[in-house]
Amino acid sequence: MNLVETKPGFDLTLDGRALLSHRPEAPCIFAGKGKERMDMYRGNFDIEDYVVERIPLTHAEVVGDRILLSDHPGQAPRLALTVDGNGLRFEALDASINRLWLRIPAIADETVWGGGEQMSYFDMRGRRFPLWTSEPGVGRDPTSEITFQANKARAGGDYFNTNYPQPTYLSSQRYALHVETTAYSVFDFRNNDFHEIEIWAIPDQIELFAADSFAEIVTALSTRFGRQPPLPEWIYNGAIIGLKDGENSFSRLAVYREAGVRISGLWCEDWVGLRNTSFGARLFWDWQANEARYPGLRQKIAELNDDGIRFLGYVNPYLCVDGPLFKIAEAEGYFATDGEGRTALVDFGEFDCGVIDFTNPAASEWFAEEIIGKRMLDYGLSGWMADFGEYLPIDVHLANSVDAKLMHNQWPTLWAEVNAKAVAGRGKSGDALFFMRAGFTGVQKHCPLLWGGDQSVDFSRHDGLVTVICGALSSGLVGNAYHHSDIGGYTSLFGNVRTPELLMRWAEMAAFTPVMRSHEGNRPRDNLQIDQEAEVLEHFARMTRIYVHLAPYLKTLSEAAASTGLPVQRPLFLQYQDDRATYTIQDSYLYGADMLVAPVWQAAQTRREVYLPKGDNWIHVWTGRAYGGGETVEIDAPLGHPPVFYRAESAHAALFKGINTI
Incomplete structure (x- = not known):
């Protein structure tokens, strides 16, 4: 990093690349005040900002490695920047500032990628991307009929909605930039001359990475955010078969095996039981085996293990009010609270839940040990979907006293850390495999596997099969080596159902990804399942054999990911x-x-x-x-x-x- 004073301005370069260029007539930093409005409805957000003040900080004074910025000469500085290695530390000298805008020089033919997991556009140039973890929406294309219908229930989305945002981008000028903040922020790449970064807080710092090759930059980013462990050895045995049919799941699994499907695991989300809602059959959010739905499950798991097949389940950081674990957690004060100090209840669509407060160390320890440790790992589970990391309500009160609006983006990382701690506590790191859709900065070192979220059961451009390729590529650049998706998609609403062709094409893609895993979707009885049509089952079996055939190669990629951070699926x-x-x-x-x-x-x-x-x-x-x-x-x-x-x-x-x- 090189800071050069160019009175009356300055230039900041990294290995010769211009990162900030300031002149009084063309300032690169703006500061101000804003008053946001955020409404959350079942993981979907309506967000807007009323900008009270946006002032260009035109006057800069360089004092050693420190830059003091103010509105005009002679005025007290409002912001200080300090060059620190290959980064910039920020200090607000005016306590009223709660908005910051930075302009990074750009060139006309520059390409930018990253932003966490982006599902619609890999090249982010020419568009604006808010960075806020949320439900992606049922339909991310406002011109589609599905999105139109979903918007009636406040459930639609747009191209930028993602479960896993991250304020990090990589430029074709061979540098990467990361904003160290948990606040709502925006990457705006619409201007030909600059990229504008908007942050609804004063960030801790901006970190910069440069190298001669993109691979070196990705390695540096994965070092910064943390490396995932190699894939478990058992995963190479075949696909994880997703069934949620109670004890019938075992007889159906036998049909898969008889058809020649290579299988590494049986994944039963409904191991905790079900409740029926208008959205479809929903899980009973109390994280322990429901032996009414799965009689003798512990013994069945042991028998599967003897056959070389692992058993996987499901968990999220909420507990339903009508389950026995809710009363235990509430008595110990492990839930986030409302303004009156009572347990904050969240409506998940026909049932209410409390959210475990992971800023409370005792609550995190209890969930890791008593739920994931004792009720899952000790019971015999080898993996699970760790869901709903993006759902922290923005109006709850937390044990660490930090505003929930600032904790919301960080919540997926805390959730991943709880899961990883439980796994490590049982000596299962590198063997037990949990997977998440939500993420933010730092999730990489805790979560061993991403999944692409709830795609529609179709071929649509912004919601279907193709979006998981974009998701894998974008998230891979910021340190997530392993990505996979629900074979056949998940979301089936408004008459949208799977076709045999969709299932077969999705399986073809999945054979060339780190993990093959099927899913029955949110409405299993309305949608074709792999084992219901002979041609689909035969095709799927062949794709699993191709996956297993490539296992020696995939192992080398897993080893490379652990040592270099390079993703398995690469742009x-x-x-x-x-x-x-x-x-x-x-x-x-x-x-x-x-x-x-x-x-x-x-x-x-x-x-x-x-x-x-x-x-x-x-x-x-x-x-x-x-x-x-x-x-x-x-x-x-x-x-x-x-x-x-x-x-x-x-x-x-x-x-x-x-x-x-x-």
């Missing part, structure tokens, strides 16, 4: 940074360094155009035909043969060639 530019044609591709990806996967994500499509990066020759898996790099090819892609290529010079070429024999 093409991460390996081919000199090929600018790769910079905006978001519907295909590299599986490690040696495979290129271009899933079919549109209905009734049997041919696909695929761009092959410059610098390598590529072999089409299904035909063995060789192609040169730097060109777009059109490939036949019938069901069962998604466009997949491998580098001709790969050390794993023999393994890849064998895919076509399965």
